[in-house]
Amino acid sequence: MLIVGVLGVIIIYGGFLYLFFSDRSTAALPWFLLISPWICVYFGLTHVQQVAVIQWFVNKFTFKNNAK
Numbered sequence: 001m002l003i004v005g006v007l008g009v010i011i012i013y014g015g016f017l018y019l020f021f022s023d024r025s026t027a028a029l030p031w032f033l034l035i036s037p038w039i040c041v042y043f044g045l046t047h048v049q050q051v052a053v054i055q056w057f058v059n060k061f062t063f064k065n066n067a068k
Contacts, residue, residue: 001043008037 012033019026042050 001040005037005040005042005044008040028051 016026016029016034019029042053045053
């Protein structure tokens with residue numbers, strides 16, 4: 001699953017960047033097309049790595065008021 005995800009990231013993002021820089025419209029591409037290979041990458045990780053990814057997202061997107 002990890003290999004499929006990595007290849008998906010390379011192929012899909014490569015195609016997106018090709019369309020973007022060749023002045024062709026990318027409006028018809030659904031937003032989940034750019035997220036879908038990352039789902040394969042996530043499920044290709046070990047359980048410990050998956051938990052670490054979730055913890056990273058929680059830490060990244062929660063507000064911490066460290067100002068005293």
